[in-house]
Amino acid sequence: xxxxxxxxxxxxxxxxxxxxxxxxxxxIKIETNVLNRADGSSFIEWGGNKIMVAVYGPREAYxxxxxxINKAIVKARxxxxxxxxxxxxxxxxxxxxxxxxxxxxxALEAAIMVELFPRAQIDVFIxxxxxxxxxxxxxLTAASVxxxxxxxxxxxxxxxxxxxxxxxxxxxxxxxxxxxxxxxxLPMGILPKSDRIVLMQMDGDLSVEEFEQAxxxxxxxxxxxxxxxREALTKKYEIQQKEQGE
Amino acid sequence: xxxxxxxxxxxxxxxxxxEKVRNGAYKCGQDKYCSEYFGIVQRNEQFIDIVPFSxxxxxxxxxxxxxxxxxxxxxxxxxxxxxxxxxxxxxxxTPWRTSAGDIKRYLAIGxxxxxxxxSINELRESWVxxxxxxxxxxxxxxIISIPAPKVPRIIGKGGSMVNMIKDATGTRIVxxxxxxxxxxxxxxxxxxxxxxxxxVENEAHTVGLTDRMEAYLESKKGEIDGNSK
Numbered sequence: 200x201x202x203x204x205x206x207x208x209x210x211x212x213x214x215x216x217x218x219x220x221x222x223x224x225x226x227i228k229i230e231t232n233v234l235n236r237a238d239g240s241s242f243i244e245w246g247g248n249k250i251m252v253a254v255y256g257p258r259e260a261y262x263x264x265x266x267x268i269n270k271a272i273v274k275a276r277x278x279x280x281x282x283x284x285x286x287x288x289x290x291x292x293x294x295x296x297x298x299x300x301x302x303x304x305x306a307l308e309a310a311i312m313v314e315l316f317p318r319a320q321i322d323v324f325i326x327x328x329x330x331x332x333x334x335x336x337x338x339l340t341a342a343s344v345x346x347x348x349x350x351x352x353x354x355x356x357x358x359x360x361x362x363x364x365x366x367x368x369x370x371x372x373x374x375x376x377x378x379x380x381x382x383x384x385l386p387m388g389i390l391p392k393s394d395r396i397v398l399m400q401m402d403g404d405l406s407v408e409e410f411e412q413a414x415x416x417x418x419x420x421x422x423x424x425x426x427x428x429r430e431a432l433t434k435k436y437e438i439q440q441k442e443q444g445e
Numbered sequence: 446x447x448x449x450x451x452x453x454x455x456x457x458x459x460x461x462x463x464e465k466v467r468n469g470a471y472k473c474g475q476d477k478y479c480s481e482y483f484g485i486v487q488r489n490e491q492f493i494d495i496v497p498f499s500x501x502x503x504x505x506x507x508x509x510x511x512x513x514x515x516x517x518x519x520x521x522x523x524x525x526x527x528x529x530x531x532x533x534x535x536x537x538x539t540p541w542r543t544s545a546g547d548i549k550r551y552l553a554i555g556x557x558x559x560x561x562x563x564s565i566n567e568l569r570e571s572w573v574x575x576x577x578x579x580x581x582x583x584x585x586x587x588i589i590s591i592p593a594p595k596v597p598r599i600i601g602k603g604g605s606m607v608n609m610i611k612d613a614t615g616t617r618i619v620x621x622x623x624x625x626x627x628x629x630x631x632x633x634x635x636x637x638x639x640x641x642x643x644x645v646e647n648e649a650h651t652v653g654l655t656d657r658m659e660a661y662l663e664s665k666k667g668e669i670d671g672n673s674k
Contacts, residue, residue, distance in 0.1 A: 271529075316529055317569060349499065349500070350482060350483070354456065354479070392479065432454055436498075
């Protein structure tokens, strides 16, 4: 979170800097099977975010002492390319990347049926090519699509969205300026069928009422995002079927 | 089994009346079943299966598979069977008279074998054998890989699809249950057979594929080299 600034992030008519209303999402586009060598892959554009995800596995976990004889280990690796932000980011993992890798791994593990693959490892590589706030949630949403396209069994898809407080109002899907200069940021990941929460973090301050308003806004929005995930997976096959003139 | 084209993603509830839900779905509520995979719903009167579009191969006992030798130990080979887990081939399960420490002569790293899954335990450790009719080291030829869930479509009812491709192109084809396929013949014909197999892989979820395959192979007849087995 940045310091307070003179920028008016939201005006009296509830219009935000980029022209959106308080509960409007930025445009989202997801594509699958973008990498031939990976078992599953996806590419997401969410606002200005451009993120590539590659999934490998399940395969035997190495080194052997990392193996869990009861289930597969989900290892997500979140990485920002040096050119993904305005000021060059030094390559390599930093504390923030390690944190995001951890929470995303745990979110995916809640959905993947890891108990079907003892001693195995599922690698999820999340490469941020262009960052525009909400990268962990965009990465998680794309990772879920990539894992499904790899044919790995899951209980449900994982959908993410952020909400936050800017100008004392609760808004959905923070943009870069809102994330930097706003008052609170709440990224959340859920399983849409059961509405169970698998990722939740918060920066800043929210009262209990504001928190509930933010979470309910996110829950509504995830239904729309889940539909985008579904279309990304199925569109290749529906077109083919239409062409066959079934 | 009639094939419908309903596509599901993980978490989708499966509509059913009285059929038993078999593979690819889990119980997600009182009398409700949800899909585990991104794939197609395959129904007949008794069963419903969810067949994923792609995914790893799960070894099962008695499956015939094509494997690649990865490592050589004193008395056994480690075999990559296109699965999350490697399989092991013990020297006593081969038709050759081997002695411990000298098994490299028979199978080297990178060699391919056509074997059978002999046993598998709860930790997904499996053993392969070459001691059965038709099982052998695969010499020469060309290996391609398709997702394991598509193998039944490549084989077809009673082998109809793969035999159609074999006869039309005059190639020898061995299909492993794990998704690896070995082809042998004249290179030009092998390429046509591979194109046909890729076509089945891409259109496995559609109906009318058998007819389209017949038409496709008919159209390629002019290119097929007649001097093959």
